[in-house]
Amino acid sequence: MTVTRKIVVIDDDEDLLQAVCDVLGDVGHQTVPFSGAEEALASLDRDNPPDLILLDLMMPGMSGWDFREAQRSQPGLSSIPVVVMTASRNLSDNPIDANEVLLKPLNLDRLLCAISRHGGGAVSG
Amino acid sequence: MLGRGPGVSHFMKRQAILLARRGASSAMESVICIAVDVPTAALLREGHPEVAFTDESSPARLLARLRERKETVNVVVLGTGVEEPLRLSEELHALDPIPAVLILSEPARHLGLLRQWRLSPVGSGEVRCRSITEEEALTAELAQAIAGAKLRRRNELVQRKAEEAATRSETRLRTLIHNEPECVKLVSPDGTLLEMNAAGLAIVEADSAQAVVGKKVFPLIAPEHREAFQNMHARVIQGHHESLEFETVGLRGTRRWLETCAVPFGDEAEGEVVHLAVTRDVTARKQAEQEILERDQRLRLALEAAHMGTWNWDIRSDKITWSDEMETLFGVQRGELSDSCEDYLRMLSPEDRAETERALTEALDGTRPSYSLEHRVLWPDGSLHWIECRGQVFRDEQGKPLRMAGISADISERKRMEEERSHLVDELRQAVKVRDEFLSIASHEFRTPLTTLTLQVDGLIHLLSSTSGMSERLLSRARTIRRQADRLESLVSGLLDVSRVDPGQLQLQPENVDLARVAKDVVERLTPERGSPISLQVNGPVVGYWDPLRLDQVLTNLLSNALKYGQGKPIDVSVQASATEVILAVRDQGFGIAPADRARIFERFERAVSERHFGGLGLGLWIVQQIVDAVHGTIVCDSRPGAGSTFTVVLPRSA
Numbered sequence: 001m002t003v004t005r006k007i008v009v010i011d012d013d014e015d016l017l018q019a020v021c022d023v024l025g026d027v028g029h030q031t032v033p034f035s036g037a038e039e040a041l042a043s044l045d046r047d048n049p050p051d052l053i054l055l056d057l058m059m060p061g062m063s064g065w066d067f068r069e070a071q072r073s074q075p076g077l078s079s080i081p082v083v084v085m086t087a088s089r090n091l092s093d094n095p096i097d098a099n100e101v102l103l104k105p106l107n108l109d110r111l112l113c114a115i116s117r118h119g120g121g122a123v124s125g
Numbered sequence: 126m127l128g129r130g131p132g133v134s135h136f137m138k139r140q141a142i143l144l145a146r147r148g149a150s151s152a153m154e155s156v157i158c159i160a161v162d163v164p165t166a167a168l169l170r171e172g173h174p175e176v177a178f179t180d181e182s183s184p185a186r187l188l189a190r191l192r193e194r195k196e197t198v199n200v201v202v203l204g205t206g207v208e209e210p211l212r213l214s215e216e217l218h219a220l221d222p223i224p225a226v227l228i229l230s231e232p233a234r235h236l237g238l239l240r241q242w243r244l245s246p247v248g249s250g251e252v253r254c255r256s257i258t259e260e261e262a263l264t265a266e267l268a269q270a271i272a273g274a275k276l277r278r279r280n281e282l283v284q285r286k287a288e289e290a291a292t293r294s295e296t297r298l299r300t301l302i303h304n305e306p307e308c309v310k311l312v313s314p315d316g317t318l319l320e321m322n323a324a325g326l327a328i329v330e331a332d333s334a335q336a337v338v339g340k341k342v343f344p345l346i347a348p349e350h351r352e353a354f355q356n357m358h359a360r361v362i363q364g365h366h367e368s369l370e371f372e373t374v375g376l377r378g379t380r381r382w383l384e385t386c387a388v389p390f391g392d393e394a395e396g397e398v399v400h401l402a403v404t405r406d407v408t409a410r411k412q413a414e415q416e417i418l419e420r421d422q423r424l425r426l427a428l429e430a431a432h433m434g435t436w437n438w439d440i441r442s443d444k445i446t447w448s449d450e451m452e453t454l455f456g457v458q459r460g461e462l463s464d465s466c467e468d469y470l471r472m473l474s475p476e477d478r479a480e481t482e483r484a485l486t487e488a489l490d491g492t493r494p495s496y497s498l499e500h501r502v503l504w505p506d507g508s509l510h511w512i513e514c515r516g517q518v519f520r521d522e523q524g525k526p527l528r529m530a531g532i533s534a535d536i537s538e539r540k541r542m543e544e545e546r547s548h549l550v551d552e553l554r555q556a557v558k559v560r561d562e563f564l565s566i567a568s569h570e571f572r573t574p575l576t577t578l579t580l581q582v583d584g585l586i587h588l589l590s591s592t593s594g595m596s597e598r599l600l601s602r603a604r605t606i607r608r609q610a611d612r613l614e615s616l617v618s619g620l621l622d623v624s625r626v627d628p629g630q631l632q633l634q635p636e637n638v639d640l641a642r643v644a645k646d647v648v649e650r651l652t653p654e655r656g657s658p659i660s661l662q663v664n665g666p667v668v669g670y671w672d673p674l675r676l677d678q679v680l681t682n683l684l685s686n687a688l689k690y691g692q693g694k695p696i697d698v699s700v701q702a703s704a705t706e707v708i709l710a711v712r713d714q715g716f717g718i719a720p721a722d723r724a725r726i727f728e729r730f731e732r733a734v735s736e737r738h739f740g741g742l743g744l745g746l747w748i749v750q751q752i753v754d755a756v757h758g759t760i761v762c763d764s765r766p767g768a769g770s771t772f773t774v775v776l777p778r779s780a
Contacts, residue, residue, distance in 0.1 A: 016577040023584035087572035089621065092634060105575035105614050108583030 005119045006030045010040045010067065011056035011085065020054060020085075023108050029115070037062035046076030052119045057086045057096060065096055072097070081118040154199045157181050157190075161204030165228060169202065184213045191220055203227045211241050305403075308383075310342075311390065312400040314362045316355075318342045319399060328383070328406055330375030337376075347372035347380060361387045361400045370407065382411035425450070432535035436516075438466060440489070440526045445469060454512055454535050456504030474501035474509055488518055489526045496531060511540040568621040575614050582607045615685075619744045631755045633672040640667040640676060640707055640776075644700055647680045657691045657713070659684070663700040667707050669778040675752045680709065682745040683772050687713035691769070706758075706777050714769035723762050749774075 007029050011017045014035055021031040032050065034040035038061055044050075053071070057064030064084060072078045084096055087104040099118045102110060154176045158166055161180070170178050181187040184207065191198060201217055203210045203225055214225035302309045308325030312318055318338050321329075329345050331337045337345070346354045350371035357367045368386045375381065383404050390401035425448075428434060434450035444464045452462050455472055463469070466485075470478050477500035488496035496516035501509045516531025582603055589600045641663045648661045680698070687696045691713035701708045718726060727750040749772075753760045757777055764770035 013573050013577070016573055016580075019577045019580040019584070023580050023587070026584050026587055085576070087569045087576075089569075092632070104572040105579050105610070107579045108587065111580070 003119075004028050004030060005051040005115065006032070007052045007054060007115065007119070008032045008034065008040060008044070008050040009054045010034045010037050010059075010064070011054075012036065012059040013056070016056075020111070023111070024115075027112065036060075037064065037067035041067055041070055044071070044074075044077050044080075046074070049077065049080050051081075052115060053080055053082045055082050055084050055098070057084060057088060065094060068096060068098065081120070083114045083118055155179070155197060156200045156202060157187060157198055158202045159184065159187055159204060160206035161202055161228065162206070165204065184208075184216075187213075188216060188220070191217070191223065198223050201225045211238065308402075308404040308406075310402055310404070312342050312358065312402070314399065316341045316343050316358065325404065328375065328381060328404070329373060330377040330379060345373055345375075347374050357385075357387065358400055361389050361402075362398055364389050364398070370411075381406055382408045428532075429453075433532055434534075435530070435532050437528060437530045438516075439528050451533065454510070454533055455502055456506065456508070456510065472502055474503050477501050485529075488516065488529065491518075491524075496529065499536065510535060511537045564620050568617045571613070571617045575610060575617065579607070579610045579614070582610060619748075631751055633675060633755060635670050635672050637668055638671050638673040638676060640669060640671070640700055640702075640709070641665065643673060643676050644680060644698060644709070647677060647684060648698060651681065651684050651688065653688065656693050657688055657696045659688075659696045659698060661698045661700075667700055667702045669707060669776065671756065671776065675756075679749050679752050679774060680711070682749050683709075683711040683774070686745055686772075687711050687715070687770075691715035694769070702778075704778075706775055709774040709776065710771055712769065712771040717766040717768050718762065718764040718770050719766050723764065726762070727760075 007024060009017060009020050009024075009031050010033075011020065012035055017033045017035055021033045024031050032043075034043070037055075037059055040053075041062070055064045055067060062070075064086070068082055071080065071082070081099045084098040084101045085104055085106065086096075086101065089103070091101065100114050102114055154173075156169075156173075156176050156178050157180070158169070158178055159181045161169070166178065166180070169176075181190065187201065201214075201223055203213065205228060207213060207227075210225070210227050214227070217223045217225050302322050305322055306324055308322065308328050310318060310321040310325050318340060321331075321334060321338060326332075326334060326337065329337055343351055343355060353369060354371050357369045361367050366386075366388050368384070370382065370384050373381050373383050384407045385402045385404035387400055387402035389398045391397040391399050428448065428450050432450075432454065434452075434454050435448040436451060437446045438444075439446070443466060445466060446464065447462050449459070452459055455462060470482060473481055481498060481500050484493065484496055484498045487493040496514065496518070499511060499513045502512050504510060512533050513536045514531060514533045516529045518526050518529045520526050585603045586600065586607065589595045589603060644661055644663055648659050652659050684696070684698065692715040694714040696714075697710075697712045699708075699710045699712075701710075727746050750760060753774055753776070759775045761773050762770060763773065
């Protein structure tokens, strides 16, 4: 059993988006998928913020870096933890300010560990 | 009774006396009288006060006295009382010779004797036959006789001395010629060898003069030189002075190079001109010349083959001497290369002139140790050619430059190849860059679907595990898919590493990291459910300043290999630390690696075993080597075929 968390998932790859939401849903999390960062940013509700944002970096339109910058600049949203999922290995050139960076490909264990580390609340049995 | 007045007789007498005095210029004349009657003797003494007269009583005493040779006697006067005056005069002549004068008081009574005397071969006696009454005439005649005798005697002495001198001279000349170290020979106009000294006989290998003298000289000349020798011989006989170098073939077949100086010798008017020659053996010199010539030819060939030339710049006269090859290097015709340095600079490509001039100046004033330069030459046909020059300055005792000598080589072909190579390297770099970019993009693109695949399979496994009643077979298949996804991920990572780990491109992000922790993670991650058990020996944290991801990669690759080739036998991982370095060892007990393969396995795309039996890209150890090199560590492999391998990595604690 895990604590149910509200997780916003942002990735332009529809299948990956679906997979992440599927596996997180299987373990009891509530996921809100977005295939674009702009749309996700607009929908974030500062009165009912998610526990965690899973963010892809390289996306058409607003990139993960742009999203993170905009999110951090908005009061009420800036405190939402962000875990980045990326296939890029050159983050030293374009560093991202995130709670954790998960390198793709990633497996379920690593994903769940990261969520439990940054998602807030206690993990129950 | 004696007429003493002027007259012919008196004149003759005076002349005779003068003549006698002249002949006795150095000492008093000495005349011995024998059997001369008293009046005649008195008459003689009176007429010749400059002459010392002595008397001798008998021919025997006279001869004995003269044989003692204690005195010089000019004339002996034989008086009328001498018996056999002819015999006595002959004995006198044989003795010294001393001329004798015979006085006959009555010549008419001694006609026979007179005739014999005159016919005597000794010729010593102009017999003065006078009556003692003709005193005046007698005196004059005696004086003449004395004078004539003395003159004859002197002539005889001169002639004898000349003959002796000639004999001595000839002896000396013969000795000289015989001992002369050069060959001296005489050749007759028809080519017959007339004479040859010992040195010459040695040269033509003749044991004695008889072997060659009297025979034709031409067969001793090497056939190819014979015509030249005969022509020279003919010119010498015509009166010319000649010299010639030719080869001789000795009687025993030895060839020698000779240098001869020949002159005509003898009396041309009498048609007795022969060929006199002094000849020396110059074989050694010729061989040395030949060697120098051959060496020169070899050098020339080498220079030609290497497209090189030599030059010598006389600084004082500002003249450059070029070897023939230099004309080829400058693309000009034979003899067209100027000897001036200024003209040389004008032949260079304009952009290289200043640098060349500076190099020459600095080499001369010693600010650069030698002259070494590459410059372009503008050929008359407008084409550019690269020339490499190397020269050295030679100085006098004060350090003032005397000359600069050096070599030049056409390096156009080398330059062309260098440019081509540089171009190819650029192309290759570009190709590698394109490849790396492709690999980077490709591996990046692989990762997203791999993540989807992994997550979905993980989700399936999770669902299957937590749902009761689901088939174990289904779960097993899902796990197989999961393993294959892991394998795909590993291959994709390896591909990306090929580009990222290339020397100079490996980027490290070091931080303080605990190797013990990394080792535990890797061992935990890789320990298979079935197969080789892995044991880890490590005491406490081992902290160093390393890139944690790369450290993980090193151990992951080593352990993956151990699992792959370990034949399921136990694997030991150990971490040992000192103050300055750590030692990481991975030991398996599998196939092992043959000595010949140990160096090769660290190369890219290499493996110790056939790819038919084991997959993979052959990159694992190469990546490990690159990472270890980048942190200034070392890796060694200790292995015995059949007994397993131990890979030991030594890392400094701060890279």
